[in-house]
Amino acid sequence: MFGLEFSGTILRLDMLVEGAITTLWLSGVAMLAALVIGTCCALALRGGTLVRGLVLTYVEVIRNTPFLVQIFVIYFGLPAVGVKISPTLSALIGLSLYGGAYAAEILRAGLEGVPFGHIEAAQSLGMKPASIFRNIVLVPALAAVYWPLSGQFILLLQTSSLLSAISVAELTAMGNSIQSLTFRNFEAYIFVASGYLLMTAAFRQVFRWMHAILFPFMKLER
């Protein structure tokens, strides 16, 4: 039916696997970086006016412009002003900054949701400020926004498909190569799409496990 012919794509499965591995590690590293950037930004939003202004500008600019244009600014724009970076490094910077802006917005909401009474209670129990911050503010805030955040990270995995536009050899780029080798475009992209579905499902499962490990106290609430 429809004259589908998969043999050319199946012969080149190793390329797809290689591309998927690149997609996985790029988005994995970017997720971690985004978590760090997002946490720092969310905390900085409680700081002085200047810091707040800078962070808000970063968050709004990133969230309101397309990722594709952002990586073009980094990959083509920075070398033009003398900063030379490889496609992979541009990809990592771009993806981390993109994810960081969304994570900042989500984590801000999480931090705002911590009731002040909890902090006062911890203080009256004589907990040290560092311990209060860690156990009463940060961890419960992370737990509260864990699912929206992991959803955002899965979107980051999908956003990484645009990195093919700056010649990063991730899954979509490999699909492009295979279709130009085999002239079987639709078949190649069926495989690529399945690859993304598999990775999305895998990440969802990993996030579920991590939730059980990181926040065992959340089970009590259900």
Add this chain to the structure above:
Amino acid sequence: MFQHFSTAHVIFLAEHMLETLKLVGLAMLCGCPGGLVIAALLRSKIALLRNLAEAFVYLVQGVPIVIVLFMSYYGLPRLGITLPPFLAMGVAFTLFTGAFLGEIWRSAIDSVAKGQWEAAHALGLGQMTTMLSIIGPQALRLATPPSIGFLVQLVKGTSVVSIIGITELTRAAQIVSNATFKPLPVFLVAAGFYFAINFPMTMMSRRLERRQVQSSSPTN
């Protein structure tokens, strides 16, 4: 050898911003009815329809928009449907819009308090009347901020059609960048155009959301 990056280029970019908006319009025009259908199917009492709609949403949300784009661009001709590139893009973005709006609207309808259904039933209103005059308006209010949020995603999402060679804002920026060899200012101007479209919508969505939180907090 290279052209200077001038006002003429900025006007060129502005003209292609209209192409971007046209794509967004097309996606909304076809995607909104699609979203309504998906939302209805997701809430259907018939398990098969519900599962089909869920599978559709799962597939579209689990695959990057570029791949959906490539698949409709290359796949439709295999089904014997030959569309001009612009409409092939339209199909991909209709699927994308339908899946996301369907999910947003379903959750808005489900968020309307159950007592509203019961009260309407007690007053003897039919299913259709209840949906149109009791639940619908309240769901619409709940759905507006996330729908505007999605519109921002859609405007940004259309930039990927530049990869296939449709000349919208991002593609126009690439052309100008190649002609002037000034990528940094060119892409920054393009980013500025996107920001000018999206930022007001982001602000509006946030303001509506805040107003809802305020108006709903005393009663809860």
